[in-house]
Amino acid sequence: MPQQEQASLWSDTTIKTLDVRSGTVPPGGVLSETGLAANMLLLAGGGQGGLVINGEACHVQASFACHAVKGSSFALTAGSDNIHYTVISYKAIPVAGAAHVLFPQRNHPLRTSFVHHPALPAELHMAADRIASKWGRGEGLERFHANALLQSMLYELIMEHERGRGGAEPDMVDVVAAYIAGHYRQDLELKELATLAGCGARQLQRRFKQEMLVGPMEYVIRLRMESAERMLRYTDAPIGEIAERTGYRDMYYFSRAFKKYYGVPPQLYRRTAASGPGTVAASSELPDPRLASPRESLQSPVISHLRGEYSVTATPQRIAVLDVQYADHLLALGMSPAGSVGFGSRALNFPPYFRERLKATEMLGTYEYPDLEAVERLRPDLIICTEVHDLHYERLSRTAPTIMFKRNESWQTILSLFGELTGKQAEAERMIADYLRRTALLSAELAPVLSGRSVALIRPRESVVRIHTAAHRTGAVLYRDLGLPAPLFVADTSDTAYHISVDRLPAVHANYYFLLSNERMQDGSSMTEQSVRGILDADQRQRIYAVDAATWIGCYGPTGINCIVDQVARALLA
Structure with a gap:
């Protein structure tokens, strides 16, 4: 078919959703249909099983998508675990004035049945959840939006499938x-x-x-x-x-x-x-030298940071930090910041695990909303901030020399830099070595306990659940430092987290869940968190451990990180 005609074929086509339904195939159960009345998109996740489509059988595991054309027959059989699915029925129709015979070529994607393992399964499930939500609200603009979302999903699946045809999927x-x-x-x-x-x-x-x-x-x-x-x-x-x-x-x-x-x-x-010598440096994560690094000049150490360089001519005595993690780093090295931001909205405070050690520290607002006037009144001789405070950098630097680090920089890198700033390099290296030794021991101890099992890190947020990957800093502690096996649902680490609806949480299919709870900050758990607990508690094969989100997400200094390791050990070795 000429390229011009093929392009016209797509531009003259519209997608109309006919039905959206979700459910679960129990172990050994079968979901099947013969002689489909319309095209169907089957999105599934969770356990493994077998899929037969138009007489051709294949093994499916983790998340997959099956596109079946009108008239097809299929049967999905679950293995030893539940398979959670969403079925979307649709038809592709020509717009007014277009050709009456749509898609005459036999191999056109919308006239082809195929099975595909998507590159980003969590994102696929998120899109399916949005379509189901829009569809469930009835006629009108919401269903119009559902059609648009489905068309976008079909495009992504077709493009991925055609790129991977003839070989193993890159993802x-x-x-x-x-x-x-x-x-x-x-x-x-x-x-x-x-x-x-x-x-x-x-x-x-x-x-x-x-x-x-x-x-x-x-x-x-x-x-x-x-x-x-x-x-x-x-x-x-x-x-x-x-x-x-x-x-x-x-x-x-x-x-x-x-x-x-x-x-x-x-x-x-x-x-x-x-x-x-140098054993710590060989094992530690290497930082990006463009972001934060110490280097020796002829006179004194020089700290490279996001906005330039800082020459350490003398140990600063009055340091203001605009991220709680930096207060943690200073305390670990035996110093207290003169001022620090805190947590909370109505009443500001410091994290409970080092609150008592910050009694003489002035409160400087919150990380998102620092109190710049309080910083100026403090008269510090050094300010440490992150790229989030870039808007305030000029004002801060007029108050005192200001160092800006990337907030997601490795805590080990930051601790080494703080060692350079304070003249306590040996103490910083010892703490990093102790952490590496400790996590190596714990990783070996956890290995037989977690054999064949996976661990998920989740956080209920409003009406969705955020599932963190190894690219997230706390996820890196669990999955990289401690070697905990991540569920296949979050195998892709191109992003720090994925979002799914609460009812699709079982598709993550983990054995252990660390639930990042906001209960302390909210004086009670949210409705979403309660729903998550109800779903997970219903499966006796799963265990859920609620942990404080403020500690696990907001505090990335050595004390906070070791608190996380402590809680993992207590939970999984109990």
């Missing part, structure tokens, strides 16, 4: 990598991983190596070796125990594998790491 590399991260201590086979990706072993091998630069089984070995290296460096665990906790039943095979990977046997590596 499935993230899913497989996330699965490996949570299960590398177990026996894994390439065939099993390929089934998860919905493709052949060779296709997965090629695609995974293209994106990760190593094959999937080599990636398993990398994670095992990195875990073993942390335990050797920061724990006194016997070699045999380390081998077992990293997936090797034979200590001698583990020793050979470790020597092949690192060039020296485990015992020698442990002795070298214990006596060699």
Whole structure:
């Protein structure tokens, strides 16, 4: 078909939603229909199962989308877990004056049935929730909007499906990598991983190596070796125990594998790491040098930050901080800020876990709304802020030298910089080393407890639930530092969080939930939080741990981070 005619075919087409319904297929249950009266889009998530569409069978796992054309038949069978679904029936019709015969070509996407694993499944479910909400409000502008949302969703699915046709979906590399991260201590086979990706072993091998630069089984070995290296460096665990906790039943095979990977046997590596300098720097997250970094000049240390450089000619004595996390950093190094922002709206306060240590600290408003006049009255000799305060930077810098850090910078990087500022580099390095040692030990202790299970970090927000990924700072503590397995639903880490409706929360399919609660700030839990608790408490296989959102989200200093680690240990090792 000529390109001009094909373009006209799309522009003369409109999408009309006919019906939207949601439900759950229980373990062993079947959702089926024969002779569809209209095109159908089936969006599902949760457990695994089998899908037969027009006589062709395929295995489905995690989240997937199935597009079936009018007249098709399908059957979705759930495996050992619930599968939560949304079915949208629609028809594509020509606009007035367009050709009467729509989509004559046989391979046109809207006349083709296909199964697709989307790149961002959480976003797909969010879109489906919006369509269902708009549709449920009845006729009028809301249903008009539902049609527009469906058309956009169909476009995204068709584009993704056509880009990935003929090979494994690029996004499935993230899913497989996330699965490996949570299960590398177990026996894994390439065939099993390929089934998860919905493709052949060779296709997965090629695609995974293209994106990760190593094959999937080599990636398993990398994670095992990195875990073993942390335990050797920061724990006194016997070699045999380390081998077992990293997936090797034979200590001698583990020793050979470790020597092949690192060039020296485990015992020698442990002795070298214990006596060699710079061990913390080798293991810490490397910051972006454009954002925040210390460097030595001939006279004094120089701190590079978002708005320039600050030369540390003398240790500042009266420091004003416009983010609570920076108060935490100073306290950890044995200093109290002269002034700090706090939490709250009606009555401002400091976090409970170091409130008593800030009795002599002046309140400077909140992070979002700093009291600039109070900062000026304080007469500090240094101000530390974030990029959120960029609008106030000129006024702040007229009051005192002002350093601006990226708020989401690693706490370890910031602590190192504060060590430079205060002349306490050794104390900062020791605290980072202690944290790495502690999380390495706890990660090894949690591994057998969480074998085959996943942990989700969620926060009820108004009428939706925010699900945090490993890209979020608290998510990084759980998923990177402690090695907790993330649910496949949030395997993609291109964003720090996804939003879904409360009733679709079971599709996350985690075994443990840390629920970020605002109860302390609101004098009671919200209706959304109560609904979330009701849904999760209904499944006896799931456990929910409510934690204070102000601590877990707002406080990223060493004290706050270690409080999070404490609560994770108490919850999962109880």
